[in-house]
Amino acid sequence: MTGCGNQGAGVAAMRFFDSHNHLQDKRLYSLFDAVFSLAEGAGIAGMTVNGTRPEDWSAVREVCSRCGSCHPAYGVHPWFVDALPPDWREILFSFLDSSPRSSIGEIGLDRWKTSENFSLQKEVFLWQLAQAAKRNLPVSIHCLRAWGEMMEVLRTEKLPERGFLLHAYGGPVDFVSELESLGAYFSFNGNFLGRPRKMPPFLLVSPDRLLVETDAPDMRPPPVFRSLSQVLDCQGQELNHPANLPFVYAELAKQRRVSLSEMAEGIEENFNRFFCG
Numbered sequence: 001m002t003g004c005g006n007q008g009a010g011v012a013a014m015r016f017f018d019s020h021n022h023l024q025d026k027r028l029y030s031l032f033d034a035v036f037s038l039a040e041g042a043g044i045a046g047m048t049v050n051g052t053r054p055e056d057w058s059a060v061r062e063v064c065s066r067c068g069s070c071h072p073a074y075g076v077h078p079w080f081v082d083a084l085p086p087d088w089r090e091i092l093f094s095f096l097d098s099s100p101r102s103s104i105g106e107i108g109l110d111r112w113k114t115s116e117n118f119s120l121q122k123e124v125f126l127w128q129l130a131q132a133a134k135r136n137l138p139v140s141i142h143c144l145r146a147w148g149e150m151m152e153v154l155r156t157e158k159l160p161e162r163g164f165l166l167h168a169y170g171g172p173v174d175f176v177s178e179l180e181s182l183g184a185y186f187s188f189n190g191n192f193l194g195r196p197r198k199m200p201p202f203l204l205v206s207p208d209r210l211l212v213e214t215d216a217p218d219m220r221p222p223p224v225f226r227s228l229s230q231v232l233d234c235q236g237q238e239l240n241h242p243a244n245l246p247f248v249y250a251e252l253a254k255q256r257r258v259s260l261s262e263m264a265e266g267i268e269e270n271f272n273r274f275f276c277g
């Protein structure tokens with residue numbers, strides 16, 4: 001089953017879309033068959049698998065070659081800008097060119113983990129954002145404790161015509177309307193169901209700008225919003241995985257005061273418009 005253009009031949013089963021995960025992460029990749037079969041059984045019909053640095057881009061491509069519902073995203077995450085090979089830009093081009101479904105991610109700005117290398121983070125982010133704009137590719141953006149700088153970039157730089165995704169949006173609720181006018185999609189992370197202060201933007205986001213994600217294997221939702229089928233790493237630690245999404249969708253629909261089917265249909269349209277349009 002694919003996330004683009006496959007409408008299920010009239011079958012009315014609920015379909016869910018994970019707009020941002022890391023299935024290439026070693027903790028999940030070693031359990032790929034189980035994780036993928038749980039996802040398929042839960043109705044996960046499209047996923048975007050985000051790379052974080054040149055070292056994991058091959059694994060992203062490998063995952064997506066094994067999983068018809070997976071879309072690859074290649075990019076340098078702000079945590080990994082310090083040790084890039086000199087030819088990382090050419091390597092990125094070769095991965096982007098390797099599939100018509102490629103997008104750019106995960107990229108962004110982060111003052112939470114460190115701000116010592118912030119000027120390098122910004123340089124790497126701006127260059128990748130410019131490539132997304134030039135090619136009109138989907139782009140998945142991470143921002144932690146750098147919303148002032150991020151807004152300045154989004155207000156002044158050329159952006160992809162199709163818009164851009166703010167993954168696990170954690171910025172102020174007051175920015176939502178301006179960000180929508182700049183072309184933002186906002187992906188809701190199930191982990192926020194345990195952090196009420198993160199919820200207000202997602203109760204306000206327009207239905208045609210809303211997406212949902214896991215950020216798996218991290219950012220687990222609270223236990224009550226997880227699948228009964230657990231995925232454990234080799235230390236017995238429970239990992240987040242895409243089959244948790246139906247529980248997250250259901251609670252988000254309840255809080256947005258819409259039916260689950262209406263919200264799921266809207267998110268499917270948004271996913272297809274943003275990642276496949």
Ligand SMILES: [Zn+2]
Pocket residue numbers: 020021022050106215
């Ligand atoms: Zn991520």
